[in-house]
Amino acid sequence: MKPLLAPLVLLAFAVAPAPTLANPFETRLANGLRVIVKEDPRAPTAVHMVWYRAGSMDEKDGTSGVAHALEHLMFKGTRNLKSGEFNKRVAEAGGRDNAFTSRDYTAYFQIVPKGALPEMMKLEADRMANLTLDAKEFAAEIKVVMEERRLRTDDNPQALVYETLNSTMFQAHPYRRPIIGWMDDLEHMTWQDARAWYRAWYAPNNAYVVVAGDVDHREVFRLAQKYYGPHKAKPLPERKPQNEPQQAGIRRVSVKAPAKLPYIAMSWKAPRLRDVQKDRDPYALEVLAAVLDGHDASRFAKNLVRGSKVAQSAGAGYDGTLRGEASFTLDGQPAEGKTVAELEAALRAEIKRIQDEGVSAEELARVKTQSVAAQIYKRDSLMAQAMEIGGLEAAGVSWRDIDVLLEKLKSVSSDEVQAVAKKYFSDDTLSIAVLDPQPLDNDKHKKPSGAVRH
Amino acid sequence: MRILIFFLLSFLTPTFALAGVKIEHWTAPSGAKVYFIETRLLPILDVQIDFAGGGAFVPAAKAGLAGLTRNLLEAGAADLDEEKISGRLVDLGARLGGGADSDRASVSLRTLSTQAEREAALELMRTVLSAPTFPQAVLEREKGRSIAGIREAETRPDAIAGKRFAAAIYPDHPYGVSPSVDSVSAITRDDLVAFHRQHYGARGAVVSIIGDVSRAEAEAIAQRLTEALPSGGGDLVPPPVKKPLRQTIKIPHPAVQSHVHVGLPAISRSDPDYFPLLVGNYSLGGGGFVSRLMKEVREKRGYAYSVHSYFAPRKLEGPFEIGLQTKREQVDAALKVVDQVLTDYMAKGPTPQELAAAKKNMVDGLALRMDSNAKLLGYLSAIGFYGLPLTYLDDFPARVKAVTIEQVKAAFARHVKPENLVTVVVAAD
Numbered sequence: 001m002k003p004l005l006a007p008l009v010l011l012a013f014a015v016a017p018a019p020t021l022a023n024p025f026e027t028r029l030a031n032g033l034r035v036i037v038k039e040d041p042r043a044p045t046a047v048h049m050v051w052y053r054a055g056s057m058d059e060k061d062g063t064s065g066v067a068h069a070l071e072h073l074m075f076k077g078t079r080n081l082k083s084g085e086f087n088k089r090v091a092e093a094g095g096r097d098n099a100f101t102s103r104d105y106t107a108y109f110q111i112v113p114k115g116a117l118p119e120m121m122k123l124e125a126d127r128m129a130n131l132t133l134d135a136k137e138f139a140a141e142i143k144v145v146m147e148e149r150r151l152r153t154d155d156n157p158q159a160l161v162y163e164t165l166n167s168t169m170f171q172a173h174p175y176r177r178p179i180i181g182w183m184d185d186l187e188h189m190t191w192q193d194a195r196a197w198y199r200a201w202y203a204p205n206n207a208y209v210v211v212a213g214d215v216d217h218r219e220v221f222r223l224a225q226k227y228y229g230p231h232k233a234k235p236l237p238e239r240k241p242q243n244e245p246q247q248a249g250i251r252r253v254s255v256k257a258p259a260k261l262p263y264i265a266m267s268w269k270a271p272r273l274r275d276v277q278k279d280r281d282p283y284a285l286e287v288l289a290a291v292l293d294g295h296d297a298s299r300f301a302k303n304l305v306r307g308s309k310v311a312q313s314a315g316a317g318y319d320g321t322l323r324g325e326a327s328f329t330l331d332g333q334p335a336e337g338k339t340v341a342e343l344e345a346a347l348r349a350e351i352k353r354i355q356d357e358g359v360s361a362e363e364l365a366r367v368k369t370q371s372v373a374a375q376i377y378k379r380d381s382l383m384a385q386a387m388e389i390g391g392l393e394a395a396g397v398s399w400r401d402i403d404v405l406l407e408k409l410k411s412v413s414s415d416e417v418q419a420v421a422k423k424y425f426s427d428d429t430l431s432i433a434v435l436d437p438q439p440l441d442n443d444k445h446k447k448p449s450g451a452v453r454h
Numbered sequence: 455m456r457i458l459i460f461f462l463l464s465f466l467t468p469t470f471a472l473a474g475v476k477i478e479h480w481t482a483p484s485g486a487k488v489y490f491i492e493t494r495l496l497p498i499l500d501v502q503i504d505f506a507g508g509g510a511f512v513p514a515a516k517a518g519l520a521g522l523t524r525n526l527l528e529a530g531a532a533d534l535d536e537e538k539i540s541g542r543l544v545d546l547g548a549r550l551g552g553g554a555d556s557d558r559a560s561v562s563l564r565t566l567s568t569q570a571e572r573e574a575a576l577e578l579m580r581t582v583l584s585a586p587t588f589p590q591a592v593l594e595r596e597k598g599r600s601i602a603g604i605r606e607a608e609t610r611p612d613a614i615a616g617k618r619f620a621a622a623i624y625p626d627h628p629y630g631v632s633p634s635v636d637s638v639s640a641i642t643r644d645d646l647v648a649f650h651r652q653h654y655g656a657r658g659a660v661v662s663i664i665g666d667v668s669r670a671e672a673e674a675i676a677q678r679l680t681e682a683l684p685s686g687g688g689d690l691v692p693p694p695v696k697k698p699l700r701q702t703i704k705i706p707h708p709a710v711q712s713h714v715h716v717g718l719p720a721i722s723r724s725d726p727d728y729f730p731l732l733v734g735n736y737s738l739g740g741g742g743f744v745s746r747l748m749k750e751v752r753e754k755r756g757y758a759y760s761v762h763s764y765f766a767p768r769k770l771e772g773p774f775e776i777g778l779q780t781k782r783e784q785v786d787a788a789l790k791v792v793d794q795v796l797t798d799y800m801a802k803g804p805t806p807q808e809l810a811a812a813k814k815n816m817v818d819g820l821a822l823r824m825d826s827n828a829k830l831l832g833y834l835s836a837i838g839f840y841g842l843p844l845t846y847l848d849d850f851p852a853r854v855k856a857v858t859i860e861q862v863k864a865a866f867a868r869h870v871k872p873e874n875l876v877t878v879v880v881a882a883d
Binding site: 002042043044046061069074075084085087088091092093095096111112113116139142143144145146147148150151154205258259260261297298301302305306309312331333335336340363366370373376377380381382424437441442 | 471483495496497498535537540541543544545546547557564565592595598599601605606608609610623697706707708709710711741742743744749752753754755756757758759761779780781812813815816817818819822824825826828847
């Protein structure tokens with residue numbers, strides 16, 4: 001099992017490279033909007049995405065969840081379009097659409113027959129500037145968001161553990177807040193909060209468009225100028241760094257929830273990718289995660305699930321391509337008859353073994369083979385290609401470096417993996433959250449505060 | 455229309471568009487049915503084999519056997535143990551996938567099409583299909599993991615709701631049976647060996663191939679993968695489905711949201727009402743934000759994040775289901791809305807505007823359903839396993855366009871009878 005991802009991110013971006021192509025193409029409009037086009041004529045379809053560099057990390061305390069709430073409201077009316085009309089137009093074009101919010105960004109997409117691309121760009125450009133927010137629409141939609149929180153988090157023990165882990169490991173950095181928002185903040189959110197968010201962050205100079213499919217990039221650039229070009233750039237709010245102070249000592253928390261199997265998530269502070277050319281540690285951490293849990297023959301599956309049978313499931317994850325603070329996470333459920341303490345010891349022992357012995361040439365070769373194959377398989381999906389570009393750009397990494405990332409990953413040595421295992425896995429920067437399973441108590445909800453946990 | 459697109463694109467671009475490729479079909483000397491699309495655009499080969507080896511062919515006392523048999527194919531085969539199998543796959547950059555559902559057991563392979571990788575990956579696939587060893591120790595471990603998973607699922611409202619719904623709409627039928635601690639405990643190695651022998655034969659196998667190989671190569675691949683399979687298989691059909699009686703089942707749970715399923719067994723994959731129901735369901739609850747359920751339950755009232763309806767046709771009558779989750783205090787109100795929407799839709803069917811919108815989305819959106827090898831592989835295997843016409847994708851637009859409001863109403867009246875409708879609510883007050 002992979003570690004829990006941030007609950008609203010559809011795909012997580014590991015360092016994710018691609019083979020060399022003459023493609024994609026990029027331009028920048030006068031208003032600051034960047035447009036990136038990946039031509040892929042394999043089928044007569046196109047993906048159109050708009051990414052805003054505004055996610056939950058840009059929120060303030062008291063209005064957590066407003067980035068995601070606005071994402072919902074973007075499907076309501078604009079000055080030119082009635083509420084609900086956006087989805088209707090996409091559907092009638094034979095397309096599908098949706099949106100997602102992460103800690104770092106908010107993104108919207110349509111997948112359509114290629115002939116519908118101009119209409120999609122027109123619609124998306126319209127709601128970049130012309131959204132009409134009102135109290136009535138907001139009142140209905142915020143209820144939907146609260147139901148989403150109940151579904152994803154409040155009734156999901158592992159998600160509660162993840163939420164608690166984040167709010168424990170980060171105290172100053174905004175990653176401490178859940179993307180979907182605290183329930184209490186959602187209950188007190190107003191339509192004016194959503195409007196303020198929209199006015200502050202939805203601007204061409206804070207966004208980029210990614211198009212992939214059977215398109216001509218010159219035509220897409222022309223359409224972008226036509227529809228997005230008239231929007232004015234605007235000054236963006238100041239982004240304070242909000243760096244997390246140095247952690248000095250292990251932090252342990254537990255979460256009680258109805259469940260059978262316990263669950264543990266252990267997270268160490270780790271560096272993020274800042275300089276694609278000069279950095280080494282992020283690539284080595286990426287390889288370390290893959291050696292532990294990158295595939296069926298990796299160490300966790302082989303040693304912990306199949307070998308010692310201490311784990312029902314075990315995962316390792318590291319994502320260095322992000323705007324905020326990175327971390328390296330191990331997680332898992334102990335097998336029946338095993339304890340959380342035994343699983344924690346086994347997870348730690350796997351790190352210790354790499355600290356002592358490094359990794360084998362065979363293991364490094366496997367990581368490389370898997371990365372190269374994954375990059376080729378990715379070409380079978382337009383959406384995966386568009387997501388790769390958009391996700392890297394969100395973290396400030398150019399799509400032009402996709403090949404570099406793969407080459408860097410392939411250049412990681414066993415010594416480097418051993419070195420990062422020694423460097424970043426001190427208890428002083430470790431936070432641990434554990435699920436303490438409770439029997440199903442069917443009367444619990446009848447207590448006065450029962451319906452809402454936060 | 456598709457033909458037109460094909461020609462147009464072949465002039466405009468140096469490559470063939472996926473939308474223009476054609477399905478080839480033959481029977482291998484082994485007896486397996488083969489479905490093939492040649493497409494050389496990517497250096498990838500996808501192969502899937504489907505057998506009539508799903509949960510429907512397992513007695514209730516051994517529920518879980520179909521899934522364990524499928525999963526343990528990779529636990530040891532010929533002289534390879536599970537570490538060798540997984541290691542070899544990883545070294546090749548290849549992936550084995552698949553699983554067992556109610557009807558089917560599937561094994562799929564995605565590999566690079568370069569000669570060395572492809573040959574080695576196919577050899578491995580052939581070995582796990584034909585010569586699994588089902589090691590006792592691995593079986594015990596996987597039974598333990600499966601039981602732990604079942605116990606964990608018994609605490610989750612979504613899992614409880616899904617399981618109780620299946621049991622309620624399929625009384626006394628294997629479609630309604632889920633693996634239990636007792637049934638998994640009762641499974642022995644002999645059961646796996648026998649199930650493999652009876653259900654993984656070439657005679658009932660459907661081999662789907664898409665990617666960077668020629669017809670001649672595909673013929674060789676299909677034969678190679680199936681020639682050493684056991685001798686069982688053939689025309690296996692699950693026992694007939696009986697309709698349930700209308701009822702509401704409420705199950706206590708401390709969750710803050712109630713999980714709701716409303717539905718019944720509806721149609722088989724070969725039912726002539728397939729297209730009226732597919733098109734009709736789009737406007738009811740299949741079309742995402744533009745469906746009536748979404749509008750009434752979510753958009754107007756904010757009762758739920760997710761609300762949907764679907765038909766999931768199987769070899770026999772697969773389920774029709776409406777599902778949602780809502781704050782438990784308002785579940786009765788939400789159910790009332792669902793009931794009104796369904797009753798109204800049953801009585802009047804879609805409006806002309808709704809029907810036109812549904813058709814437009816499904817016809818114009820066909821390109822989206824076929825724009826990757828992975829998606830086309832899914833169509834190949836469905837066409838093969840459920841015996842759909844080879845022209846299924848070509849016919850799709852015309853079949854959708856031909857649906858009338860009267861056909862939708864009549865099909866719903868035939869297959870969604872109120873007297874058979876079951877409601878399950880988990881976390882009910």
